[in-house]
Amino acid sequence: MSTSTSKIASQREELAEINSASSSRGWYQWLLIGVSVLFAVVSISFVGSIIIYSIPAWAHPGTLLTGKGWQSPTGPFGGFAMIIGTFETSLIALVVAGIVGLGTSLSIVFLVPGKFRNIIATLVELLAAIPSIVYGLWGFLVLAPWMLKTFDPFVNKFPFASTIFGSPGQQFGPSLMLASIVLSVMILPTFVAISREVISAVPSEIIEASYSLGATRWQVIKDVVLPTAKIGLFGATFLALARATGETVAVALVAGGVANAQFHLLYPGTSIAAWIATQFGEAQGTEVSALMALGVLLMLINFSLSLISRSLVNRQRKVLARV
Amino acid sequence: MTMIDELVPQPENTGTRDAIRRTAHAHRARRVAISRVMMILCGIALVLTSIPLVLLLIQLIVRGSSQLNATFFTKLPQSPSLVDPNAIGGVLNSIIGTLALTIYASIMAIPVGVLTGVYLAESRSKLAATLRVIAQTMAGAPSILMGLFGFTLIVKYLQIGFTAIAGSFALAVLMLPVIAISTEISVRNVPDTLREAGLALGAKPHKVSLKVVIPSALSGIVTGCLLAVARAIGETAPVLLTIGGGYLNEWRPLNPVSALPLSIYMNAKSEWPSQRAQVWGIALVLVAFVFVLSLTARIWASRKQKRNS
Known part of the structure; x- marks a missing residue:
């Protein structure tokens, strides 16, 4: 035999x-x-x-990375405002979407009754498939007027607001803050779809074992589920961050499209991708290559984020294989 | 107070036993309370996620459906004037443009993507390993970069100009890695026993691949292609830099065309309220396209799973 x-x-x-x-x-x-x-x-x-x-455009790398003005069509072309805008908006979006999204996926897996779970999962994936221009449109036509009428006056009531958010009277609705909000709404379905999958991939044996030892639901989540799924969740975070940094048209619609090199959130600003999209139409000569150089920058950011997230997801697979 | 001392059984002393029980109860109550609070916070997160997304969907459907009528689907757009600010026409050109772009992009991307995916799944060479990393990196690249690529290669370098072919090339580059990766996964999932059975019957490797492996992986491959099309159809950034736009009824590869996402982007910034209102209709049509494609893909995938099990 x-x-x-x-x-x-x-x-x-x-x-x-x-x-x-x-x-x-x-x-x-x-x-x-x-x-x-x-x-x-x-x-x-x-x-x-x-x-x-x-x-x-790389003849003046210093100007491109830290220069503060964008004088078309002759230059100098400074990319500082776009770099700030990209990092500010996508980091805020990531923090909001990460916290809210993690809670959402945990409640989909641990709170929602079994028969609705599949429906919600399908719905989340459909929402993740909605083109980003639709999120941008919603931010531009619905959220921006609302921010102008309700949110900004409310924020400006607080004494610290003008230092953090910019001085009153400087708002036009579209701003970096609005871009961050739209981005976080946009990446939420993506983040929830991936993190829900990562969380439900945690083997049910170890979850049931900890229940049988008398652990409460939160203890199971905190001490068993999250540590097991940790690396995969970081992977999901980096993917969401990559999506937020590369987002173009939604940010182009709601960020204001102004090359403002400042950090105030209620001022209009722009991001690397959005700036390429808004300026490309009229750009000539060296301005085109300056925009291409911004594209190279965006490529570097995106490729390194996706490398990190891929290696994290691969490590998560190994962790789950061991469990 | 040391727990260990208290936990030593002392049957004589009932008072201590009660104390232990009370402490245990208190601990349990605290743990349960913390768990309740945290789960309520998770539930609040679920509600917080739902509010903007549900609002968006409702506004999209309500505002969008009021725009859908015969003119919307059958007429070309026209510039409104002060005399007649509501004469904005329809979006026929964008619907035709989007269909044309999607078809050209699929013709370019699907054969190359599927064959690359089959190669990735069946080869263990270094080339395949390198290609896999390239495909995975490309799949997450920002779509504006595809637009820059289409612009530099087709519009500038080949001197073809802002055309449908430039836009569909950019979209094809976007779809390629997605199709390759999903094809690789579904070909890999074909059980080895099927391959070996084919080879054992004396079939040549390429016959086995074409007649056994690809047919049994077909539904997975189709699902992947549908999802890639669903993604490409809604992308704005690549077409923004490549297709040229315009109000003409155009579909030919070497002419400038319009597209649904592009006209959303342009009309949203319009100063005419009528055009800004029409945008919701365009967005609704676009989302309907995307949902139909994604749902078809999902149904296809689940049917296949049922057949396999």
Whole structure:
């Protein structure tokens, strides 16, 4: 018996070798390789063409990274305002969406009765599929007037408000604050969809074991579920952050589209992606390459975020495999 | 007060036993109370998430559906004037433009994406490993960068100009990695026994791949393609930099076209209230497209799961 199983195993390996043997590659293998190489070429020229078109702008890297004004069409082109705007809006959005979203996914998994759970999960995934322009539209036509009428006067009643949010009389509705709110609403479904999946992937055995030891629901969450799902949740956070930093049209509609190099949240501002979108139409010559250079910056930010999130998700898989 | 001393059984002393029980009860009550509070906070988070999203959906449906009529679907847009500020026409050109862009992008992206995915799943070479990292990184790249790529390569370098083909190329670059990754996953999920059975019957590897593996992975591949199309159809940033826009009824690859997301972006900033109102209708149509595609994809995937189990 054992000899026949080992024979099967060795035959299996042989078959696998035949399957990928380099000597017997037919037209089909070559087709697959050719198409894959085409995909690689497209991806490389994607990165390459943006970098090549941005080269003229890197003559003044200092201006591009820390310069405070954007004088079209001749320059100098300073990217400081856009970099601030990108980080400010996406970090605020991440903190809001992360806290609220984690609570939401925990309550979907632990509070909502089983029969509604699937419906809510489907609904969350559908909401995550809504194009970002729709979120931007809602922020622009509904939230911005509301901010102007209700939120800003309310905030400005507090004594510290003018230092943090900007002085009264400077608001036009669209602002970095509004962009942060719209971004957090926009990334919430994405974050909830991923974090819910991560949380429900925690093996039910260890959850039931801790219930049987008399742990309350919160103790199970705090001491068992969250530590097990920790890395995956960080991965979800980085994905959400990557989505927020790369968001273009929603921010272009609600941030105000002004290259203001300041930190006040109620002033209009812009982000890297939104600035590219709003300026590209009229840009000429060096301004195009300055915008391309901002694109390279955005690419660097995004690629490093997605590298981090991918390695975290892979580590989470290993953790779950061990449990 | 040390717990251990108290927990040593002292049957003579009933007072101590009661004290232990009371402490235990108090601890339990505290834990339960904390748990209640935290779960209520989680519930509040659920409500906080729902409020803006439900509001958005309601406003989209209510404001959007009031815009949908025959003119909306069958007429071209026109610029309103002071004489007739409500004469804004329909969005036929954007609907046609979006359909054309999506079809061209699918024609470009689906064959390449699916074959790349099959290669990623079936090969153990270094090329495949590298391609996988590239695909995963590209899948998360901001869509504005696809727009920049379409602009630099098609509009500028190849001198084709702002055309439907430039826009659909940008969208195809966006769809490619998504399709490749989902195809790889569904091909990987085909059980090895099926492959081995095919090979054992003497079929050539490419026959096994084409006639056994791909057909059994087909529903997963279709689902992935539908989701990629659903994503591409709503993307604004790539088309903003590439398709040119305009009010003409145009679908040909080498002409400038319009698209639904683009006209949302343009009309939202319009100074005419009638155009700003019309935007909700366009958004509703766009979201309907996306929902139909995503729901079809989900139903397809769940049907496949049922058949497998």
